[in-house]
Amino acid sequence: MLPRRLLAAAIPLLILLPAPALARPWMGITPGQSTLADVVTRFGEPSTRGALEGRTALVYRDEQAITGTRQAQFLVGKDGKVAEINVFPASPLEKDAVLGTYGKDPARTFTDDFRTVWQYRSVGVMVFFGKDGTVEAIRFQPTAAPAAAPAAPPAAASH
Secondary structure (H helix, E strand, C coil): CCCHHHHHHHHHHHHHCCCCCCCCCECCECCCCCEHHHHHHHHCCCCEEEEECCEEEEEEEHHHCCCCEEEEEEEECCCCEEEEEEEEECCCCCHHHHHHHHCCCCEEEECCCCCEEEEEHHHCEEEEECCCCCEEEEEECCCCCCCCCCCCCCCCCCC
């Protein structure tokens, strides 16, 4: 058993340690933890594999589209871990569905072209809405990632 003085001195030091980044997993893949190999094991070979913003991009679309999506992008950092997942739903999702899934109190912001973005910082989720008010894309990333909305929503890769 630690003496009380030692325990009292240790508690402030524990508070200073960095907390692990929390990220909401998507389809069994957790940003910041899952690897490129985990993605390929789970979903098979992607439709496209290439480089994007200094990361490896695994894109699943067309015949390889993941159920419920028209496209999913997994961006993998140099450390081999998934840094970001961008999901483009196959059918329209309304704002009420987002609120029911992620919570009723998102931080709200806009892209440079004035499209709505909802941020759920505590779980690393950003929801991008199209001009028609339905979900255009959902981004999953570790909470340690920057919280500011990007200039534009992620773009679905074209055929």
